[in-house]
Amino acid sequence: MFRQLVWGLVFLSTFLEGALAVAAGEKPPLWHAYSFNGKDFGEAEIPGSAAIALRDGYLPVVVTDNTPREDRLPKGTGSLTLFCFIQSAGGKLKPQRGVIPMSGVVVEIVGKELNLAGRTDSAGYLILALPPADYEVRMSGFSRKVRVEKGKNALVAIRGGKRMVD
Structure with missing residues (x-):
């Protein structure tokens, strides 16, 4: 008793x-929230930028509030979360964040047995569930190699250019 x-x-x-x-x-x-700081993804959220919430076995979510949805990954897949951005330097007259998300950009995902294309959202993110494999991610002449593992989340950032401002 x-x-x-x-x-x-x-x-x-x-x-x-x-x-x-x-x-x-x-x-x-x-769930763990990651933000892109201009070089890589870090677990600290950056004010004024979208965060990506990750949890193994679940489809990542771009978070603009504190309540991520819990959508499981399809059986036998992993996720690829891609962030496309332009690096911004300068900002003497007006402070700049350092990165500008590239929204609406077409991205190609190329693998041995799978080729597909997608478009980034308004925050510069593209989130996909993919079969485990090695892929090449291509965007506007830039590319990165990434490995997607079953039940795991792969975070990739591609810089699509650099912008100098005053």
Whole structure:
């Protein structure tokens, strides 16, 4: 009886902790938010930029609020999350963020057994579920190689140019 009471209290406190975190607008602990800082993806969110929420086994989500959807990856696939951007340098007159997302850009994904094309969203992201394999990602004359693994998320950023500003 005592053992059941203890386990009941442990379950209740765990449940309440998760429910309170969600109610407070916090991300579920299994999701990790990444932002692009101009060089690579980091787990810290950058104010004013879209973040990408990742969780193994789930399709990544571009997050503009704190509630990512939980869409499982199709069986036997992994995900590719691509961020296309232009590097921005300068900004003496007006502060610049360092990267400008490339929205609406056509991207080709080329593999041994699969070739497809997609278009980036308004935040510069393209998210795909793909069979595990090595791929070449091509965009406006630029390319990157990436490996997609079953149940895992691959993050790739492609710089599509550089812009100098005052």
